[in-house]
Amino acid sequence: MAANYDYEEAPGTYDDANRQDLGYDPNFVPDSVKSFVVHLYRHIREKNVYEIHQMYEISFQTLSDRLFKDTPWPSVDAVAHYVDNDQVFCLLYREMWFRHLYARLSPTLKQRIDSWDNYCCLFQVVLHRVVNMQLPNQWLWDMVDEFVYQFQSFCQYRAKMKNKTEQEIALLRQFDQAWNVYGVLNYLQAFVEKSNIIQILEQEKEGGEQFTATDGYDYSGGSNVLKVLGYFSMVGLLRVHCLLGDYQTGLKCLLPIDISQQGVYTSVIGSHIATIYHYGFANLMMRRYVEAIREFNKILLYIYKTKQYHQKSPQYEQILKKNEQMYALLAICLSLCPQAKLVDETVNSQLREKYGEKMARMQRYDDEAFAIYDELFSYACPKFITPSAPSFEEPLVNYNQDAYRLQLKLFLYEVKQQQLLSGVRTFLKVYSTISLGKLANYMEVDESTLRSILFTYKHKTHAVDSDGKIISNADLDFYIDDDMIHVVESKPVKRYGDYFLRQIVKLEGVITDMDRVKLE
Amino acid sequence: MGRETPKQQQVSYTVEQLVAVNPYNPDILPDLENYVNEQVSSQTYSLDANLCLLRLYQFEPERMSPQIVARILVKALMAMPAPDFSLCLFLIPERVQMEEQFKTLIVLSHYLETGRFRQFWDEAAKSRHIVEAVPGFEQAIQTYAIRVLSLTYQKIPRPVLAEAINIEGLSLDKFLEHQAANSGWILEKGHGRGQLIVLPRNEFNHPELKKSAADTVPLEHITRIFPILG
Numbered sequence: 001m002a003a004n005y006d007y008e009e010a011p012g013t014y015d016d017a018n019r020q021d022l023g024y025d026p027n028f029v030p031d032s033v034k035s036f037v038v039h040l041y042r043h044i045r046e047k048n049v050y051e052i053h054q055m056y057e058i059s060f061q062t063l064s065d066r067l068f069k070d071t072p073w074p075s076v077d078a079v080a081h082y083v084d085n086d087q088v089f090c091l092l093y094r095e096m097w098f099r100h101l102y103a104r105l106s107p108t109l110k111q112r113i114d115s116w117d118n119y120c121c122l123f124q125v126v127l128h129r130v131v132n133m134q135l136p137n138q139w140l141w142d143m144v145d146e147f148v149y150q151f152q153s154f155c156q157y158r159a160k161m162k163n164k165t166e167q168e169i170a171l172l173r174q175f176d177q178a179w180n181v182y183g184v185l186n187y188l189q190a191f192v193e194k195s196n197i198i199q200i201l202e203q204e205k206e207g208g209e210q211f212t213a214t215d216g217y218d219y220s221g222g223s224n225v226l227k228v229l230g231y232f233s234m235v236g237l238l239r240v241h242c243l244l245g246d247y248q249t250g251l252k253c254l255l256p257i258d259i260s261q262q263g264v265y266t267s268v269i270g271s272h273i274a275t276i277y278h279y280g281f282a283n284l285m286m287r288r289y290v291e292a293i294r295e296f297n298k299i300l301l302y303i304y305k306t307k308q309y310h311q312k313s314p315q316y317e318q319i320l321k322k323n324e325q326m327y328a329l330l331a332i333c334l335s336l337c338p339q340a341k342l343v344d345e346t347v348n349s350q351l352r353e354k355y356g357e358k359m360a361r362m363q364r365y366d367d368e369a370f371a372i373y374d375e376l377f378s379y380a381c382p383k384f385i386t387p388s389a390p391s392f393e394e395p396l397v398n399y400n401q402d403a404y405r406l407q408l409k410l411f412l413y414e415v416k417q418q419q420l421l422s423g424v425r426t427f428l429k430v431y432s433t434i435s436l437g438k439l440a441n442y443m444e445v446d447e448s449t450l451r452s453i454l455f456t457y458k459h460k461t462h463a464v465d466s467d468g469k470i471i472s473n474a475d476l477d478f479y480i481d482d483d484m485i486h487v488v489e490s491k492p493v494k495r496y497g498d499y500f501l502r503q504i505v506k507l508e509g510v511i512t513d514m515d516r517v518k519l520e
Numbered sequence: 521m522g523r524e525t526p527k528q529q530q531v532s533y534t535v536e537q538l539v540a541v542n543p544y545n546p547d548i549l550p551d552l553e554n555y556v557n558e559q560v561s562s563q564t565y566s567l568d569a570n571l572c573l574l575r576l577y578q579f580e581p582e583r584m585s586p587q588i589v590a591r592i593l594v595k596a597l598m599a600m601p602a603p604d605f606s607l608c609l610f611l612i613p614e615r616v617q618m619e620e621q622f623k624t625l626i627v628l629s630h631y632l633e634t635g636r637f638r639q640f641w642d643e644a645a646k647s648r649h650i651v652e653a654v655p656g657f658e659q660a661i662q663t664y665a666i667r668v669l670s671l672t673y674q675k676i677p678r679p680v681l682a683e684a685i686n687i688e689g690l691s692l693d694k695f696l697e698h699q700a701a702n703s704g705w706i707l708e709k710g711h712g713r714g715q716l717i718v719l720p721r722n723e724f725n726h727p728e729l730k731k732s733a734a735d736t737v738p739l740e741h742i743t744r745i746f747p748i749l750g
Contacts, residue, residue, distance in 0.1 A: 181579050185544040244578065245610035249543075249571055285610070287603050387579050406614050410606060417633050448638070451680065455635025458671040462724065464602050470671075472724060479725040481674045482716060488727040501745060508748045 026075035032063055033074055034082055037093065041083040044092075044133055049217065053136035060096065061314050070104055073097050088131070091122040099146050102153070109168050112154055116178040119147055123187050126226055127194050134224050137216060141268045144232040147184070148239050154179040155243075155385035159400035169392060181387035185240060188233040195230025198256045216264045231257075231264050235271060238278050243385045245407055247282035251466075254279060259295070269306075270315050273299065273322045280329060281382065285411070287463055289337035290473045296330045300347045324354075328380040331355035332373065335362040336418060337461075337473055365419040373415050377408055418460055420453045428476050428487050436483045454480070539572045549576050553588050556595075563656045565595055567604050574611040586619065593625045594651060597632070598660035601667065605629045621650055637665055641686040662686070671724040675708070678715040 036059055043051040064073075076094045083089045098115040101107055107115070122143075125131065158172065158179075177183065192198065203209040216228040234253055241250030257265055259279060266272045276299040283292040303323050310316050330351060334343070343351065351359075358376070362369045384403035427439060440450040461474035477488045535555045538548050552573035559565055570592045577584040589612060596604035609617065609626070616622060624647050631640035640661070644651050651657045665684040669676055682688050687695050696717065699705040703720065710716035723729040 182544050182546065189544060244575065246571055246575055246607075247610070248567065248607050249575075252568070286607065388581050402614065407610065409614070410609055414606070417630070452635040452637075454672060455637075455668050456633070458724075459601060459633065459635060459668055462601070462671055470724070477724075477727065479674050479727065480672055480676075482677060482710060501742070504745050504748060508745075 024071040026072070027078045029074045029078050029082075030067055032067070033079065036060070036063060037079045037082050037089075041086065041089050044089065044135070047134045049134050049136055052134075053138060056096075056136060056139050057314070064100055064104070068100065068104070072101050072105065088125060088133070091118060091125065094118045095122060095143060095146075098150075099142070102146070102150065107153075109157075109171050112150070112157070113171065113175045113178040115150060116154075119150075119187075120183075123191075126229060127190055131223050131225050134217060135228075137228060137264065137267050138270075140225065140228045141232050141271045144188075144229065144236045145270060145274065147187075148236050148243075151179050151181075151184045151240070152243055152383055152385055155181075155387060156383065156400050158390060159386055159402075160398045161390050161396040162398045164396065172390075173392060176389060180389075185237070188236045188240065191226070191230045191233040192237070192253075193230075195226045197227060197230035197234070200227065201256050212263050215267050228264065232271060235265060235275050235278075238282070239274065239382075242278050242282055242382050243403075244387060245384060245403065247285045250278065251282050251286075269310060269313075269319060273303070273319060277322055277326060278382070280326065281380075284329060284333055285407075287414070287460075288465065289333045290339065290342065290463075290471070291465075293330065293333045293337070293339055293342050296326050296333070297343050297347050300326055300330065300350070301344050304346055304350070325380040327351055327354050328376040331359050331362070332376050332380075335359050335373075336415065338363075338475055339473065340475055363422050365415075365422050370412060370415065373412060374408065377411055378404075381407065417456065421457050421460065424453055424457055425476060428478060428485075431485075431487055433484055433486050436480070436485060439485060454478070454485070535569055536566065539566075539569050543572050543575075546576060546580060549573065549580075549583060552576070553585060556588050556591050559595060560591055560654050565599060567596070567599070567602075567607070570595065571607065571611065574608060578611055578613075581613065584616070586616070586621070589616070590621050590625065590650065591654060593622070594654045594657060597625065597629055598654070598657055600632055600661075600664040624650060632661070632664065635668060637684040637686070641683075658686075670719050670722060673719055674721075674725050675710075675716045675718050677710060678717065681717055 036055065040052065040055050043055065073096075076090050076097060079093065080090055083093075095118060098107075098111070098118060101111060102115075164172075197211075200209050200211050204211050204213075211227065211231075216224050216231060218224045218227070234257060237253035238250040241247070241253065254275070257263060257275070259265070259275065264271075265275050276295050280292045280296045280299075283289075283295070300323065303319065307316075307319060307323070310319055313319075327350065330343075330347075331354075334351075355376075358372050362372050381404070384407050386399060386403045390399070423443060424439075427434070427442060431439075436447050436450060440447045443450060443453075445453070457474075461477075462470050462472050465471050478485050479488070480486070535548075535551050538545075538551060542548065552569055555566070555569050556573065559570075574589070574592065577589070593605060593608055596608045599605075606629075612622070617626065624643070628640060628643055628647070628651075631637070631643065644661075662685040669681065669684055673680075678692075682692055685695075696705065696707060696715075700707055705720065706718035708716040708718055719725065721729060
C-alpha cells in the first residue's frame with residue numbers, strides 16, 4: 001500500500017511531515033503506543049505521579065528510540081479514541097509530539113505554527129479552567145523550557161529571510177501572531193500571576209504556606225500544575241530576557257527564587273542548570289563578576305559530583321554541554337576579575353585543564369587575547385534573538401546574527417576598556433610604594449594617562465551591587481597620597497572563627513562517641 | 521489615551537505600576553515616553569521604566585523615537601558608576617547606535633568609564649545640545665568624578681581635582697569651601713605645588729578601615745553550637 005497519502009487539503013494533518021518522511025503513516029498506531037497512551041491516560045486521571053514520571057521519562061524515550069528514531073509519533077487524531085478523546089490529554093500528547101519532532105527532525109513552518117497553537121490551547125486550559133492533575137516537575141519544567149526554546153528557534157528561523165519560499169512568506173504574513181514576542185512573554189507572566197507563586201513563596205518564608213517542602217506537589221487533593229508552571233515561568237522569563245539582552249529585568253524576574261537555597265528549581269536538574277547558567281551570564285554582562293564566579297563555581301561542583309547519576313537520562317547531553325559552556329564563562333569572569341579564593345579546588349583543576357592556557361593568554365590583553373574572549377563568549381553565550389517581525393518589503397536578508405553580534409561587540413568593548421589594567425597590576429604586585437612619575441616612566445605613558453588608568457582600575461574593580469553598595473573585588477588595591485602610590489595587598493586572612501567552630505563541633509562529636517562506648 | 525494632564529505624583533505612580541504589573545503591553549509605550557520626559561524635567565530617574573520602553577522599541581522598531589532614546593542614554597550616563605548606560609545599549613540595535621548623536625554619547629561614556637575626565641569635559645563642551653537638554657547633567661558627572669577620586673586618593677593635588685570636575689579659579693575656591701564646610705574635606709598646603717585636598721576617609725582610600733569580612737562569623741553559624749555551649 002502506497003505510503004504517500006495525499007494530505008494537501010485535510011485539516012489538522014501533518015502533510016509536511018509526510019512529504020518529509022515517505023513511509024511515515026501518521027495514522028498507524030503500533031500496539032506499544034496504544035498501550036503507552038492508555039496507561040499514561042489512566043495514571044494521569046488517577047494522579048499516580050510516580051508512574052506518570054516513569055512513563056514520561058523512560059517509556060516515551062524508549063519507544064522514541066525504538067520506533068520513532070527519525071519519524072514523528074502517530075498523530076493525535078489516531079490515538080484520541082483510545083483516551084476517550086480527552087481534550088487535555090490530547091493537548092499534552094501533542095505537546096510531547098512536537099517536542100519529539102523538534103528534537104529528532106526539522107520542523108516546517110506550518111508545524112511551528114501548529115505547535116504555537118497547541119501551546120496556546122494548553123496554556124488557556126491551565127490558566128482559565130480548574131485542572132485537576134498532578135504532573136511530575138520534570139514534565140512541567142520541560143513544557144516551559146521547550147516553549148521558550150521553540151520561541152527562540154522560531155525567531156532564528158524567521159530572521160533568515162533570504163531563502164524563504166513565497167509559500168513560507170505568505171504563511172508568515174498570515175499567521176503573524178504565532179510566536180509573537182508579546183504572546184510569549186504574556187503567557188509566562190500570566191502563569192506567574194495567576195498561580196500567585198510570588199505570594200506563596202513569600203508566605204512560605206513565614207511558615208504560612210507549603211510549597212518547597214512538598215517539592216511543589218499538592219497533597220491536599222488539588223493540582224500542582226498551575227503553581228509549578230508559575231514557578232518555572234520565572235526561570236522562563238529570566239531566559240527570555242537574556243535572549244533579548246535585558247539582563248537587569250531578567251534577574252528581577254528571578255528574584256522571588258532564593259538561589260542560595262535548595263528549592264523546586266533544584267528538583268529538576270535541567271531547571272537547576274538553566275537557572276544558574278542564565279543567572280551567571282546576566283551577572284557577567286552586568287559586570288558583577290564575583291557573583292557570577294560564585295554561582296558558576298557552585299553549580300560546576302554540583303555537576304561534577306552528580307553527573308554520573310544522569311548518564312542514562314535524555315538530558316545528559318544537554319547537561320554536559322551547559323557544563324562546558326559554564327567553564328568557558330568562568331574562564332572569562334576570572335580573566336576579567338582575578339579572584340584567588342572563590343573557586344573550589346576540584347572546579348579549579350578542571351578549569352586549568354580546559355582553559356588554563358587560554359586564560360593566561362587572555363590576561364595579556366593583546367590581539368590574540370581578544371580573539372580568545374571572542375571565541376569563548378561566542379561558544380558559551382545564549383542564542384540571542386531579534387524579537388521584531390521582519391520587514392517583507394526590503395530586499396530579503398538574513399538578520400539572525402544581528403542580536404548576537406551586538407552583544408558580542410558590547411562585551412568586547414568592555415574587555416577593551418580593561419585592557420590597560422593588567423599592565424598596571426603587574427607593577428602593583430612588585431612595588432609597595434612608587435611615585436606616579438616613576439610608574440608612568442616604566443609603563444611608557446605620561447602621568448595624565450597613568451592617572452586615567454588608575455581611575456579605571458578603581459572604577460572597574462569597585463562594582464555597585466544590587467543594593468547600591470560599593471563592593472571591591474580587587475585582590476590588589478592601592479591609594480594615592482599626592483603623587484605617591486601606596487599598594488595594599490589583601491593578605492589571605494586566617495579564618496579563625498570558622499576553624500574554632502568546626503573544632504568545637506568535632507570535639508563534641510568525639511565526646512558523644514566516647515560516651516556511647518561506655519554505655520555499651 | 522485621552523488622559524488630561526494629571527498631577528505629577530499621580531503619573532509616576534501609575535507608570536511604575538504599569539511597568540511592574542503589565543510591562544509587555546504595546547499600549548503603554550506613550551506613557552513610558554512621557555515618563556522619560558518627566559524624568560528629565562523633574563530630575564528623577566527610573567531604570568526599570570526606561571528598560572521597559574527600550575524593550576518595546578525592540579519589539580516594534582518603527583515606533584522608536586531617537587530623541588527619547590538619546591534622553592534615556594543621557595540619564596543613564598548620569599547614573600554612573602551604575603552600569604545603566606551599557607544595560608541600555610544592549611537593547612539598542614547596532615544601526616541606531618551608528619547614528620551621530622549616539623556615537624557621541626558612547627564616546628562620552630567611554631571617557632567616563634576609563635577615567636579620562638579632561639577628554640570627557642572637552643567632548644561634552646562640543647556637544648552642548650545633547651547634554652544641556654538634560655538638567656542636572658553636569659552635577660551628576662561631577663558627583664561621579666568625585667566618587668572615583670575618593671576611591672583613589674587620600675590627598676589630591678588641586679589641578680587633578682580641577683580637571684576631573686571641570687571647575688577652575690574662583691568657582692573652584694567656592695566649591696572647595698563648600699565641601700570643606702559640609703563634606704569633611706580638608707584643604708592643605710602642598711609642598712611647593714599649591715593646594716592639596718584631603719578627601720574624607722573611607723575603606724577604599726584607607727585600607728586600615730577595611731572591615732576584614734573574612735574573619736567575621738555570621739550569627740547563624742554560632743547558633744549551631746549553642747546546644748554544645750549550653
